[in-house]
Structures are given as structure tokens and as C-alpha cells.
Amino acid sequence: MDFKQEVxxxxxxxxxxxxxxxxxxxxxxxxxxxxxxxxxxCFKLAKVFRKAPxxxxxxxxxxxxxxxxxKIESVAxxxxxxxxxxxxxxxxxxxxxxxxxxxxxxxxxxxxKVIVEYSSVNIAKIMHIGHIRSxxxxxxxxxxxxALNYDVxxxxxxxxxxxxxxxxxxxxxxxxxxxxxxxxPVDELVKLYVKFHDEAENDPSLDxxxxxxxxxxxxxxxxxxELWQWMKDFSMVEFNRVYDLLDxxxxxxxxxxxxSDKMPAILEELREKKIVKKDDGAEIVDLEEYGMPPSxxxxxxxxxxxxxxxxxxxxxxxxxxxxxxxxxxxxxPQQLHFKQxxxxxxxxxxxxxxDCEHVMFGIxxxxxxxxxxxxxxxxxxxxxxxxxxDSILEVIEEKNPGLENKEEVAKQVGIGAVVFQExxxxxxxxxxxxxxxxxxAEGESGPYVQYAHARACSLLRNIDVTDVSVDYSILNDDAxxxxxxxxxxxxxxxxxxxxxxxxxxxxxxxxxxxxxFNTFYNANRISDQxxxxxAARLALVKAVKITIKNAxxxxxxxxxxxx
Ligand code: ARG
Numbered sequence: 001m002d003f004k005q006e007v008x009x010x011x012x013x014x015x016x017x018x019x020x021x022x023x024x025x026x027x028x029x030x031x032x033x034x035x036x037x038x039x040x041x042c043f044k045l046a047k048v049f050r051k052a053p054x055x056x057x058x059x060x061x062x063x064x065x066x067x068x069x070x071k072i073e074s075v076a077x078x079x080x081x082x083x084x085x086x087x088x089x090x091x092x093x094x095x096x097x098x099x100x101x102x103x104x105x106x107x108x109x110x111x112x113k114v115i116v117e118y119s120s121v122n123i124a125k126i127m128h129i130g131h132i133r134s135x136x137x138x139x140x141x142x143x144x145x146x147a148l149n150y151d152v153x154x155x156x157x158x159x160x161x162x163x164x165x166x167x168x169x170x171x172x173x174x175x176x177x178x179x180x181x182x183x184x185p186v187d188e189l190v191k192l193y194v195k196f197h198d199e200a201e202n203d204p205s206l207d208x209x210x211x212x213x214x215x216x217x218x219x220x221x222x223x224x225x226e227l228w229q230w231m232k233d234f235s236m237v238e239f240n241r242v243y244d245l246l247d248x249x250x251x252x253x254x255x256x257x258x259x260s261d262k263m264p265a266i267l268e269e270l271r272e273k274k275i276v277k278k279d280d281g282a283e284i285v286d287l288e289e290y291g292m293p294p295s296x297x298x299x300x301x302x303x304x305x306x307x308x309x310x311x312x313x314x315x316x317x318x319x320x321x322x323x324x325x326x327x328x329x330x331x332x333p334q335q336l337h338f339k340q341x342x343x344x345x346x347x348x349x350x351x352x353x354x355d356c357e358h359v360m361f362g363i364x365x366x367x368x369x370x371x372x373x374x375x376x377x378x379x380x381x382x383x384x385x386x387x388x389x390d391s392i393l394e395v396i397e398e399k400n401p402g403l404e405n406k407e408e409v410a411k412q413v414g415i416g417a418v419v420f421q422e423x424x425x426x427x428x429x430x431x432x433x434x435x436x437x438x439x440x441a442e443g444e445s446g447p448y449v450q451y452a453h454a455r456a457c458s459l460l461r462n463i464d465v466t467d468v469s470v471d472y473s474i475l476n477d478d479a480x481x482x483x484x485x486x487x488x489x490x491x492x493x494x495x496x497x498x499x500x501x502x503x504x505x506x507x508x509x510x511x512x513x514x515x516x517f518n519t520f521y522n523a524n525r526i527s528d529q530x531x532x533x534x535a536a537r538l539a540l541v542k543a544v545k546i547t548i549k550n551a552x553x554x555x556x557x558x559x560x561x562x563x
Contacts, residue, residue, distance in 0.1 A: 003083050006068045007038050011079075014060050017048045036071065036080035043077055053077035085481060089540075090472040092488045096543035104494050104550045109150030112324035115317055116142040116152060119248065120255070120330065122159030123235035124168055124189045127242055128378040129433060133361050136422045138329035139248045140503035140555045141359070147554060148498055153321055157313065158255025160232055162306065164193070166214030169227050170206060171196040185234040211301065218260060218303065228257075238382075245385045245415055247556050259312040266312045270297060275347050285344050295340040310341045311348075318352055325355050327501065332360040332428065359501040362430040364422070384433075389414035391439055392447075396563075403562060412558040413447055414439075420446030423507045423555045444511050446557060449548065452514035456545035457561040459526060463534055474536035479516075479523040483540060486513045487547055494554065503555050510551035517544045 004027060011023050018026075028039045042053040042060070049056050057074035064072045064079070071082035096103045118138020121127055138154075146152045171192035172181070181188040200206040217224040236253075243250075267283075270276045276283040281300040287293065297308050317326055328338065338358035345353040366379055393410035396403055403409060421438045425431045441447045475484065489509070497505040526537050549559040 003068055003081075003088070004038060006066060007040065007081050010064050010066055010072075011040060011060070014063055015045065017045070030080065035075065035078075036073075036082035038081040038083075040079045040081075041077060042079065085476045086471075086473040088488075089475040089480070089484050090470075092484050093470075093472070093475075093539050093543045096487055096546050097539065100546055101550065103546055104490050104554070105147045106149065106491055106495065108148040108495060108498070109145065109324075111149060111151045113321050114145045114150040114152050115155055115321060115323045115326045116145065116329065117155045117157050117327065118142070118329040119243075119250075120157040120159065121239060122164075123239075123255075124165075124186060124193070124231045125159075125235075126186055126190055126378050127239060127381045129366070129381050129384055130364055131381055132246075132384075132418070132422050133331065133364060133427075134329045135243075135246060135248050136419055136556060137359070137361055137427055137501075137503055138327075139246070140423060140506070141327065141329065141498070141501060142249075143554050143556065144494060144498050144503065144506070147494055150324070153252065153323075154250045155252045155254060155317075156250045158232075158253055158257075160228075161256035161260060161309070163210065163214045163303070165217060165228055165231075166210035166212070167196045167200075167207075168193055168231060169213045169217070169224060170210045172227065182234070185231075186238050189231060211303075215301075215303065242382050242385070245382070245411075246419065247558075254313075256306075256309045256313075259309045259316065262312045262316055263308055266308060266315060267298065269348065270311075270344075273348060275344065285340075285347070287340060287343055290343050292336065292340055292343065295344060307337065307341050307344075310337075311344055314341070314345055314353075314356060315350075318350070323352075323355065325357060326352075327357045327359055329359045329361070332362060334358075335360060357501070359427070361427040364431055364433055366433050367435075385415050385418060388418050388439065391435075392417070395439075400563070409560045409563060412560050413450055413563065416450060416552075416557040417446040419555065419557050420449070420507060423503045424511075426504050427502060447563075449510055449514045449552065450557070450559060451563055452517050453545060453548040453552070453559045454561060454563045455521065456517070456541050456548070459541050460538060460545065463526065463538060468531060468535040470536050470539050471532050472536060474533055475540055477524070479520040480537075480540060483513070483516045483520045483544060486516050487543055490547055490551065493551075497554075506551055506554050510548055510555070513544065513548060513551070517548075 004024070007027055008020050008023050012018075012020050015023065023040070026040060026044070028041065030036060030039045042057040045056050046053050051059075054074070054077050057077050057079050061072055061074040061079045066072070068084055068087055069081050070084040071080070073080055099105075116138050118141075119131070119135040121131055142152050142154050168189060172189070175195060176188075176192055181192075196206065196210075200210075213224055217228055242248075267276075270283075270285070276285055276297050279294070282296060283298040284294040284296055287295055295307050296305055299305065314326065317323060330338070335358065342353050342356050342358075345356070389411045392414040393406060396406050396410055417438045421431075421433070424444060437443070438445060439447065441451060475481070486509075493505055493509045497503060520540070524537055526534055526541070529537070552559045
């Protein structure tokens with residue numbers, strides 16, 4: 001039952017001069033709860049009814065009756081509706097329990113195709129803590145869109161192409177040692193890459209050599225291709241370890257190199273449509289009219305660029321997937337890049353450029369200021385995840401040494417804590433990584449929410465009241481009603497998070513649900529109560545357990561049953 005809709009249909013039966021839409025629009029939610037849950041002002045009816053608004057309110061209120069409301073009364077010119085709490089409780093709690101794992105899922109998408117591109121890391125580079133942002137915002141958006149019945153395609157647009165691979169090949173051939181690299185591949189390659197830059201400062205011919213090797217790679221030279229493939233393969237082994245820890249999934253790893261053979265056709269098209277112009281041997285698109293600097297499409301040596309690859313990728317995705325929406329989860333510093341290429345796609349005559357969305361985010365920094373990619377001081381994402389797990393394992397060993405599958409639970413809680421912190425803030429905000437806040441069992445943290453879930457599980461395990469019919473009037477107290485109001489909002493929350501591309505909406509919601517649940521738990525005893533009271537409260541506990549688990553799933557956090 002939709003209570004607001006019920007107000008509309010009750011009023012419609014008495015007020016012929018207003019349409020249902022007009023009535024719906026006029027309904028207010030009183031600030032003061034003693035005035036009920038909905039209020040309808042009668043001022044506008046004075047003309048039609050030729051009576052004072054107060055009298056109209058009183059007369060209409062008199063005639064209205066419905067099981068959905070425990071009170072319908074007039075106060076001055078308003079008709080106030082107070083929801084029947086038992087009916088409301090029954091409606092919400094039963095819906096959650098019946099739907100179970102499906103509570104929160106809705107058919108907004110009609111199976112329309114949505115691409116979520118995320119993570120998109122550069123190969124032969126270290127995956128540091130900053131990389132958690134695209135990975136987790138993207139993975140969660142994919143789950144949120146999936147829950148809304150969109151057909152989601154998860155793409156990892158790997159940074160596996162570009163002149164840096166020429167440099168990497170030169171450095172490896174000059175100073176690399178296969179055995180050493182294979183032992184610790186990404187770290188060693190990064191070292192070689194740094195060395196290349198140091199050496200190239202004094203010896204510019206190295207840059208020429210690097211360019212030659214990249215051209216070789218573009219032309220399919222076997223040695224260049226083999227070295228590049230080798231770097232790519234071992235990078236993927238490292239990345240996949242992290243993706244496994246984070247439960248990140250992808251349908252496609254079509255990255256930048258995938259588009260190398262699709263570039264000539266795009267360049268051809270850009271020339272034919274007279275969108276590019278020559279500029280000192282290079283080709284550019286003038287974007288002054290759109291308030292942006294020109295975009296470089298090909299370099300003087302003819303090699304293609306990042307922008308061009310993104311245009312080729314977008315065109316390919318439209319052809320291959322015919323997407324309804326094409327989402328890019330990429331940091332805010334690339335805003336201009338995305339604006340530029342999307343404008344170019346529009347200039348090519350493709351309206352679907354408007355269906356491409358750059359979902360950007362701010363920066364994560366470490367409390368002790370330890371992070372600096374340029375200075376080579378990086379905090380590896382994998383190390384952070386494993387350290388979080390170890391810290392939780394220590395706590396478990398101390399507080400609950402008898403727990404089954406300790407390792408697994410520690411992983412779920414430790415990594416969940418990192419992910420929770422990542423997805424708690426509005427994505428555009430910069431945030432400071434805090435070990436202390438993150439691992440705290442109090443306040444706004446992953447462990448706090450997981451603990452609330454585990455508490456619900458344990459209540460349900462300990463007392464068995466199946467097959468007792470529930471008297472929902474037992475849930476009329478404030479603390480229970482607050483939990484019920486939270487539960488009823490979940491579906492709206494999922495839609496809102498999708499519309500705003502904002503997983504933090506779900507994170508904040510589940511935190512506030514867990515808080516409301518803990519207040520309920522402290523205010524209402526469950527053990528040593530009559531069977532009726534137990535049954536009603538446990539029904540609520542069950543609905544909470546389901547909703548927390550479903551919400552955590554959307555933000556890629558596990559919900560262990562025992563901690
Ligand atoms: N690999 C790029 C980087 O690390 C991000 C790629 C973003 N995606 C895209 N389609 N351009 O900066």
C-alpha cells in the first residue's frame with residue numbers, strides 16, 4: 001500500500017474539482033509529527049465550495065475513512081492524516097521478508113545496456129591506494145545498475161599502449177635482467193622506467209630509440225610485441241590478485257591497445273568530415289568555439305594519441321553494445337580530456353555522445369603524507385588490503401578466538417573496512433585515509449555495519465519463532481518505527497544512487513539503518529519476552545538483516561553471519 005496514494009484516492013472521492021495530480025502535488029508532510037504524516041491544505045477549495053477553508057477541512061475530514069490511517073482529522077484549514085502504524089509496519093516488514101535477496105531490486109532499466117568502464121589501470125605500473133577509487137566506485141555502480149535491471153557491461157579499459165611502452169622496452173633491453181624482473185615484475189619494471197627517465201635527461205637519443213620501439217610495436221614487430229605481451233601478462237597476474245581481494249569483476253579487458261587497428265578508420269572519418277586540421281605537421285581539432293583548448297589527434301610523427309583511442313573506443317562500444325548509457329569512472333583531473341573527446345564525437349554527428357558520462361572523483365591521500373608517485377613513495381593497494389585483514393585477524397584472535405573460518409571473516413571485515421571508507425564520502429570529495437577510523441567498531445565504519453548485521457543473525461539463530469503470526473502493533477514504539485521508516489526507503493535509495501552515480505548514498509543509508517537498528521536493540525528486549533513480542537521484534541530483525549546484506553552487496557562489501 002502506498003499511503004500517499006491512498007490519501008490521494010480518499011480526497012479524490014470528495015473533491016471533484018481537482019485532478020489526482022493536483023491533489024498529489026498539494027499534499028504536504030507536516031513538520032510536527034503530532035500533525036500526522038500527511039496534510040492537505042484546503043485554502044484553494046474556498047472558491048469552489050464557497051465556504052471558509054476551515055469548514056471545508058472539517059466537512060471533508062468527517063467523511064473520510066480508511067484502514068491505512070489511524071486518524072484523519074481537520075486542524076484549522078488542513079486535513080491531517082496519521083498513518084496506521086501497524087498497517088505500515090506490516091506492509092514494510094512483510095515486503096522485505098517476502099522479497100529477501102531481491103529487496104531493493106527494481107525494474108528501472110528494462111534490460112537496457114549500460115557500460116560501466118572502471119579501474120582502467122596502466123600496465124607495468126604499481127596499483128596504489130589511489131586506484132581503489134575507480135575500482136570500487138565503478139564496481140558498485142555496476143552492481144547498483146544491475147539491481148535496477150540494466151544490462152551491465154563492465155569494461156576495464158587497460159592502459160596498455162602508448163609511447164611509454166617504447167621506453168619500457170628500451171630500458172629493459174639495456175638494463176633489465178629477466179630473472180630479476182620475473183621475480184618481482186611490476187616493481188622491477190617501474191625501477192627500469194624511472195632509470196630510463198633519469199638517463200634520458202642526459203641522453204636524448206634514448207627518447208628517439210623509445211619512439212622507434214613504439215612504432216615497431218604499432219607495426220606488429222615480433223620482438224616488440226613479445227616483450228609488450230610479457231609485461232602485460234605479468235601485470236595482469238598482479239592486478240587480478242587485487243581484483244580478487246576486492247571482488248571486482250569485468251566482462252572485458254579491451255584496453256587502449258585493442259583500438260590500435262581501429263584508429264585509421266577513425267582518422268579517416270575525422271579528415272573526411274573536416275573536423276581535424278593540420279597544425280605544424282600534426283593534426284588537431286579546434287575547440288575554441290566550445291571554450292576548450294585544441295585537441296591533438298595525431299602527433300607530427302603520425303603516431304596516435306590517448307584522445308584518439310578514446311574516440312575509437314566510444315565508436316566501437318556504440319557499434320558493439322548499442323549502449324543506452326556509457327559511464328566512465330575516471331578521476332577529476334581528466335575532466336578536460338573527456339569533455340574534449342566527447343565534443344569531438346558530437347562534431348562527428350553522433351548524438352549518442354550525450355549518453356556518455358564522465359563520473360569523476362577526488363583524491364585519496366595518506367594521513368602521514370607518505371604518498372607521492374613522483375618520488376616513488378607509493379602505498380600499494382594490495383599491501384593496504386592485506387594489512388587491514390591482518391589487523392582484523394588480530395582483533396578476532398583476541399576477542400573471539402573460537403570463531404570458525406577466522407581467516408575468511410578477517411578478510412571480509414578488513415577489506416570491507418577499506419571499501420567502506422572509500423565509498424562513504426561523496427565521490428568528488430578528497431579524503432584522507434585513516435586506519436583508525438576505518439577499523440573502528442564504533443561510528444561510521446564497515447565493521448560497525450557488519451557487526452549490526454552479525455548481531456541480527458545471532459538473534460535470529462538463538463530464538464526460534466517460526467510459524468507464529470505477527471502482531472505488528474507491537475512495533476508501534478518510536479525506535480521500531482524509525483527502523484521501519486529506514487527499511488521502507490531502501491528502494492528509493494538505490495534509484496537515487498544510480499541517478500547521481502553516487503555509491504556513497506547507499507553507504508550512508510546502510511550506516512544510518514545500522515544505527516537505527518542498534519537504538520532499537522537497546523530499547524527493546526527480545527529474550528525473556530512473550531512469544532508475541534518476540535515474534536514481532538524478530539520479524540523486524542529479519543527485515544533489517546536482509547536489507548543490510550543487500551545494501552552492503554551493492555557497495556561490494558560482504559556480510560558475514562558471525563564476527
Ligand atoms: N589508464 C588511464 C589512467 O590511468 C585511465 C583511463 C581512463 N579511461 C579512458 N577511457 N580514458 O590515467
